[in-house]
Amino acid sequence: MTESNGSVPPAGRDQQDRPVRREMPDWEKRFRAPRVSLPDWAQDAPDRSLFVSNATGTYELYAWDRSTGEQRQATNRPNGTTDGVLSPDGAWIWWFDDKDGDEFGVWRRQPFEGGEDELAVPGLDPSYPAGLALGRDGRTAVIGRSTDEDGTTIHLARIGEAPVEIYRHRESAGVGDLSHDGSLIAIEHTEHGDAMHSALRVLRPDGTTVAELDDxxxxxxxxxxxxxxxxxxxxxxxxxxxxxxxxxWEPMVWDVATGEETDLALELPGDVSAEWYPDGSALLVVHGFEARSELFRYDLATRELVEIPTPAGSVSGASARPDGSVEYLWSSAAEPPAVRSTTGAVVLDPPGMKAPRAVPVEDVWVEGPGGRIHALVQKPEGATGPLPTVFDLHGGPTWHDSDSFAAGPAAWVDHGYAVVRVNYRGSTGYGRAWTDALKHRVGLIELEDIAAVREWAVASGLADPARLVLTGGSWGGYLTLLGLGTQPDHWAVGIAAVPVADYVTAYHDEMESLKALDRTLLGGTPEEVPERFEASSPLTYVDRVKAPVYISAGVNDPRCPIRQIENYVKRLQARGAVHEVYRYDAGHGSLVVDERIKQVRLELDFAARHLG
Structure with missing residues (x-):
């Protein structure tokens, strides 16, 4: 066993023992190159925007005055800040202040032009966030909170007045939106006990119910x-x-006053989301299908659906501006992300180093036990198999890998590996039945799909069966540890980042909203369905693990807490199993670029040493 502190070896020294400057490799440049998110803009002050950037080496919030071009870093914390909202009048930046990534904290705000931060809502204790909506009057906020003691509570707060609780329930819920005039509050809730499928309720500011929608x-x-x-x-x-x-997923329009539902019935095969154009006459539609996405404008009067041309790849965010133009954040597996506009203008182009291109993805469809499985494959240009191959598993589980730029997989490809990413059952973007299929046999169903794609990768000549790496973060890290124990002969190396390792302990230590999700997935608590938790827990199979195991964990992680990882590590240690553990001072991942690069370097080194 090795306990790693994540130290990085120096670039090297010459014969006179002088430091030699290391040429930065492309994989590292992809992490260090400045990036920006899609700018959010104030509804009543559209020249004022808020975005996230890693320009300083840590992801932080930035204010941008489009009328002057001035950009200002709004937050500056050791572990970064990404959760922020611009008030509709453009006067205030609200941001969530937690401790070292533990996601438990309070909302603070600062003037858009800069100034001292202040507690946004005095009188509310720290909590996990459960949504936020800000009123156009500049003094009203609807705040969702989640705690282990209270479940979910929602408060209405007005500047200068004590916050008033308008909703409370033990099951998970969250703030959806506040109407344009502040008279209606939409919330999502799971009072029926299924944390994967929300119902809707619309409240008045006094907490009384206006309308319900429950499917x-x-x-x-x-x-x-x-x-x-x-x-x-x-x-x-x-x-x-x-x-x-x-x-x-499809959009519809629900008039909460009359109860009328307008089904849009868009003739698109994949999942569809939408948002309003600023004048309310049309919808900006985002269509996701088979790991790629595209944009449309839907006119509510004529019911005409018109495609907005975008390059092949993925749109990870889009917004319609008051002049009718659309800004969107686009990338592909080969091309780094860029904030584009339908006007043809460059919206945001951060200065400094540009991320090198990566290799494109190839689509693979494999017949599996639950239907056709979609996988995305990357390999070094010109390489022929069989290759050392990394199965990089996405988190979620309700998420999916897409044809979008990802520095992690590209780093493996740069080092000579093929990379296979599997949109296993539980992934989004392939219909509700595919997403919901993993209930009760959690983890085991996903690994059946991964095994089917592994079999294809070996049989096709892509992958060397003796040099297969199983890796992933969060839910992907969980599947990695579970796969190493349930499929011990399939994998040569396992690398798990912020994983679930001991499902029972994880359940008792994690944040309340994730407890609700686990009860939905497994059909109850560990005390009610112990056999399901046991069958789905990596700890159950730890004595069967043969491959060397690398685990990284954030010591402040509320989603995959550190204690349950330590339980798994102790079992590995008791067996004398080959493993390394890296603990870092953050939560569920890191927003610090140096830290992320350090972790990738340690993972690459671990794989290289154990694959030979």
Whole structure:
């Protein structure tokens, strides 16, 4: 066993013992190159924007005055800040202040032009965030909070007044949106006990109910709803809602005053989300299908759907501006991300080093036990197999890998590996049935799909069966440890970042909203369904692990807490199993570029040493 502190060897020294400057490799440049998020802009002051950037080496919030071009770093914390909201009047930046990545904290705010931070809502104790909506009057906020003691509470706060609780329930819930005139509050809740499928409720500011929308059936065919936003027009009671009534996510318009539902019935095969154009006359539609996405404009009067041309790849965010143009954040596996506009203008182009291109992905479809499995494959240009191959598993589980730029997989490719990413059952973007399929046999179902793709990779000549690396972060880290124990002969090396390792202890230590998700996935608590938790826990199979194991963990992680990882490590240590552990002072991952590079370097080194 090795306990690593993450130290990085120097670049080297010459014969006179002088330091030699190391040429930065492309994989490291992809992490260090300055990036920006899609700018969020103030509804009533569209020249004022807020975005996230890693320009200083740590991801922080930045204020941008488009009228002058001035950009200002708004937050500066050792472990970074990404959770921020611009008030509709553009006067204030709200940001969530936690401790070293533990996600437990309070909202603070500062003037857009700069100045001292202040506690945004005095009178509310620290909590996990459960949504935030800010009023156009500049003095109203709806704050969602989650704690182990109270479940979810939602408060209405006005400047100069004590916050008032308007909602409380033991199950998970969250703030959806506040109407344009501040008279209606939409929330998502799971009072029916299924944390994967929300119902909707619209409240008045005093907490009384205006309307309910619930597609849950109380059985195996649960359907979910999500709040996409109120119409941006004074007095308009239309709420844009996402639903799953036809087996995938689609938008509809629900008038909460009359109860009328307008089904848009868009003829698109994949998952569809949408947001309002600023005048409320049209919708900006984002269509995700088979790991790629595209944009459309939908006119509500004519019901005409018009494609907005974008390059092949993935749109990870889009926004319609008051002049009718659309700004969007685009990338592909080969091309680094860029904030583009339908006007043809460059929206944000951070100065400094540019990220080198990476190799494109190839699509692979494999027949699996639950249907066709989509995998994305990258390999070094010109390389022929069989190659050492990394199976890089995404987190979530309700997420998916896409044709978008990712520095991690590109680093493996730069070092001579093929990379396979599997959108296993539980992934989004392939219909509700595919996403919901993993219930009760959690982890085991995903690994059946991964095994099927592994078999294809070996049989096709891509992958060397003696040099297969299983890796992933969060849920991907969980599947890595579970796979090493349940499929011990399939993998030569395992690398798990911030994983679930001991499911029972993880359940008792994790944040309340994740406890609700685990009860949904497994059908109860560890005390109610112990056999399911045991079957799905990596700790159950730790004595069967043959491959060398590398684990990294954030000591402040509320999602995959450190104690349950230590339990797994002790079992490895008792067996004398080959393993290394790296603990770092942050939460569920790091927002510090140097730290992220350090982790990737340690992972690459571990794989190289143990694959020979």
């Amino acid at each position: 849950s059936k109380g059985g195996s065919e649960e359907l979910g709803l999500e709040v996409l936003g109120f119409a941006p027009v004074v007095g308009d009671t239309r709420l844009l809602v996402g639903h799953q009534r036809r087996g995938r």
